[in-house]
Amino acid sequence: MSVLFGSFQPAHAQNSYPQKPIKIIVPVAPGGGTDFVARVIGQKLGEALSTPVIIENKPGGAGNVGVDAAAKADPDGYTLVMPITSFSVNPALYTKLPFDTQKDFAPIALVASAPLLLVVNPQLPIKTLGDLIALAKAKPGSLNYGTSGVGTTSHLAAELFKYTAKLDIINVPYKGGGPIVTDLIAGSIQIYFSTVPAALPQTQAGKLRAIAITSAQRLPSLADIPTVAEAGLPGYDVVGWFGLFAPAKTPSAIVERLNVEIVKILQMPDVREKIEAHGLLPGGGTSKELSVFLDAEIKKWTQLI
Numbered sequence: 001m002s003v004l005f006g007s008f009q010p011a012h013a014q015n016s017y018p019q020k021p022i023k024i025i026v027p028v029a030p031g032g033g034t035d036f037v038a039r040v041i042g043q044k045l046g047e048a049l050s051t052p053v054i055i056e057n058k059p060g061g062a063g064n065v066g067v068d069a070a071a072k073a074d075p076d077g078y079t080l081v082m083p084i085t086s087f088s089v090n091p092a093l094y095t096k097l098p099f100d101t102q103k104d105f106a107p108i109a110l111v112a113s114a115p116l117l118l119v120v121n122p123q124l125p126i127k128t129l130g131d132l133i134a135l136a137k138a139k140p141g142s143l144n145y146g147t148s149g150v151g152t153t154s155h156l157a158a159e160l161f162k163y164t165a166k167l168d169i170i171n172v173p174y175k176g177g178g179p180i181v182t183d184l185i186a187g188s189i190q191i192y193f194s195t196v197p198a199a200l201p202q203t204q205a206g207k208l209r210a211i212a213i214t215s216a217q218r219l220p221s222l223a224d225i226p227t228v229a230e231a232g233l234p235g236y237d238v239v240g241w242f243g244l245f246a247p248a249k250t251p252s253a254i255v256e257r258l259n260v261e262i263v264k265i266l267q268m269p270d271v272r273e274k275i276e277a278h279g280l281l282p283g284g285g286t287s288k289e290l291s292v293f294l295d296a297e298i299k300k301w302t303q304l305i
Contacts (some may be wrong), residue, residue, distance in 0.1 A: 001250065002097055017257065019051075020051065021197060022045070022046075022052070022077070022079075022080065023078065023080065024041075024042055024053045024054070024055050024081065024082055025056050025058050025070045025081040025082070026038045026055055026081075026082055027058055027059060027064070027066025027083055027084060028059075028063065028084055033114060033197075033240070034082060037275065037278075038242075039106040040274050040275065041111055041244070041265060041271075042047065048264070049261065051218065051243050061119075062090060063084045063087060064097060064108060066071070066081060066083070068252060069081075069082055069106070070095075071247060075106075075246065075247040075248050076148060077251065077258070078245060080244055081245050082238070082242050082245075082260075083242075084242070087101060088298045089102070089151055089305070092298075092302040093305060101294075102294070103223070103248060105247065105248055106250045106255050106287070107156070107255075108243070108244040108262060108287055109285060109290055110293060111242045111262065111284035112266075112282055112285065113152075113239040113280065113281045113283060114242075115196065115198045115240075115287070116153060116154060116213070117210050117212075117213055118161075118190075118192075118193055118211055118212040118213070119191075119194055119203060120190055120211060121184055121187050121209070122206065122207070124209075126209065127274070129212045129226075129232050130210075130231065132211060133232065135198070136165070136168070141168045141170060144171075144188075144190055145162075145170070145191035146183065146191070147171075147172070148169055148174055148188045149173065149175070151305075153194075153239075154177070154191075154193045157214050158191070158193050159171075159280050161233070163203070165233060166234075167189065168276070177195065177198045179200060180192050181194065181202060181208070184221045185207045193238075194212065195279060196219065196222070200279065212228045213226070214228055214236070214238040214239060215238070219279070221277075221279070239281075240284075241297075243290050245292075246260070256287070259286065262284075263285070264285045266282045279280050287297065
């Protein structure tokens with residue numbers, strides 16, 4: 001059950017915001033990347049605003065359970081939500097959602113993005129993205145790629161790669177990333193769009209070969225790995241991402257105050273170091289920029305799906 005901290009405050013109360021604890025709903029179980037980022041940001045936000053910031057994990061329904069709770073919360077700035085990437089995918093996957101992704105939320109700031117690492121079995125004669133595309137076209141239907149579930153970022157990244165490069169490669173679904181990496185090393189599958197933390201130790205050990213990163217920019221910690229766009233597919237850009245949102249009709253003064261604080265936090269060296277150590281890119285920008293980004297993500301995945 002969601003615990004709400006009070007009711008809607010009138011406009012004159014905005015100048016004294018906040019006056020009580022702030023809750024950030026995280027629509028996944030504890031321990032993952034979204035939860036980690038929310039706790040790092042939450043701690044710093046609490047210090048900046050001199051008020052407790054509580055993280056409430058509310059998993060279920062591909063993130064929809066927690067997001068729906070936030071949509072129905074009082075728009076007073078005391079209940080926020082950090083949805084997972086499926087926030088921009090679910091409008092195309094579900095015929096009916098209990099909320100409107102683009103109308104029921106007030107964007108605050110993009111907190112972080114999570115590029116994926118395109119890795120292959122090192123026994124394949126592949127050193128570059130061009131090599132992979134050439135092999136797939138020479139042997140249509142012979143290469144398999146692992147995914148951690150329908151509609152996940154790894155699945156959509158692979159499907160967009162397949163569609164953009166016009167390839168015939170086969171999806172092999174798994175229940176999680178661990179078994180995929182195991183089978184990739186064993187040679188049962190050949191391709192995986194992995195989170196960086198899951199694949200990096202195996203690439204460093206020579207058990208997997210990393211050939212590209214899926215974001216539009218290179219990852220600072222893996223500066224020698226080209227982006228998919230650089231390596232041959234211009235315009236390709238796939239990242240998991242974490243943004244902070246409030247319920248729609250939250251006073252603009254509160255949204256702006258939160259945006260300013262979040263952007264300051266994301267510029268702190270210790271925060272950037274923690275985020276980058278998890279294979280993530282720190283975010284930032286205005287609330288309007290997050291709104292434009294969300295609209296573009298929804299359009300991209302709706303067209304693909």
